[in-house]
Amino acid sequence: MENATGYRRSAGSARGETRRRELLATITDDVAENGLVDFSLRRAAKSAGTTHKVLLYHFESAEDLLRQVVFSLRERRIGNALTAVAASSASLTDRVRAAWVSLRDEESALRRVLDQAMGLAMYDPGRYAALGRGASQQYLPTLVSFCPPDWPEQRKFEVASMILATLRGFLVDLLTSADGDSAAAGFEALLRAVEREEAAP
Template sequence: MDNATDSGGAGYRRSAGSPRGEARRRELLAKITDDVAENGLVDFSLRRAARAAGTTHKVLLYHFEGTEDLLRQVVAALRERRVGNALAAVAGSSSTLADRVRAAWESLRDEETQLRRVLDQAMGLAMYDPGRYAALGRGASQQYLPTLVRFCPADWPERRKLEVASMILAALRGFLVSLLIDDDFATAGVEALLRAVEREEAAP
């Protein structure tokens, strides 16, 4: 990634959160997110982002803190797409936790290959260079866990919801990686996870 414009230099103003400024920031972010969804994170930079948004890197520095801030927001926007797709799939499932997890998994399994690849790249950056990109890894759990917690039975204590949601998230992450290697392995693992979830839901 290009570090030449990693952070906003002195003299650049910041979008102060006015309605007009916020609308412009969202517009720029949407265009850049679409570019990353199509072309991935390789060679991501402010200048590439500016070309995708039809503006200049100086304009981006008015609305974002720099390359890493922009990257974090782009990845968050892509994860929101993933969460939205999963929620849409779950909306048509039955009320059991296992059925919700199955529907979410099917959404993840069938999502666009490029979306999965980009989000895998983001996690790879977090592992390869945690000093710079740890927020990309932490952000994943912060975005995904609340949705999985909501899948849990409403009468469960909050701690139990969090524990089970964390187990499900960790397992699904592993199965997504397994899809790149062996579909049958991932499918078998998901079935075992669903049985574990059914047992957990049946427990007092």
């Protein structure tokens, strides 16, 4: 099988999949440490100790590799949030509070890279739109799972969407403000809105 560049592609053998995962993990660690600026197949290959041709054997393109790297980093973020939520009470309000603390206090390198990914999606949507669309698709199921199980699915989706959009705005505020006071104040208002949702019939 060949990709768009004409290089032979891995056909999905168990051995090939194991190697693909190893490469992805190594490159993801590099991006987490060094960011997305100047990301390229050659830089990724260097960090993984291989060649760009080998990467094109396992990934469709530089964009495909970047998409999978960002997906992996978001999985780390979600895993951190779920760990924090597991230690909280069963209420949606407490789960949102625990998830926000995890997001607010996460390592700056992880936040920086995921912010850069959203920046790329906005700067060049023709090439990187998938980085932006993938975020909501990845985060929403987790937030839906925080909602009371007896809620109708549409209500879960609506409330989870509100929480996601608001928390993303707070992350931008943390990135662009010196003290984070407005994000903290806004978050308290969000918690009150979530409490009202929980109290509603």
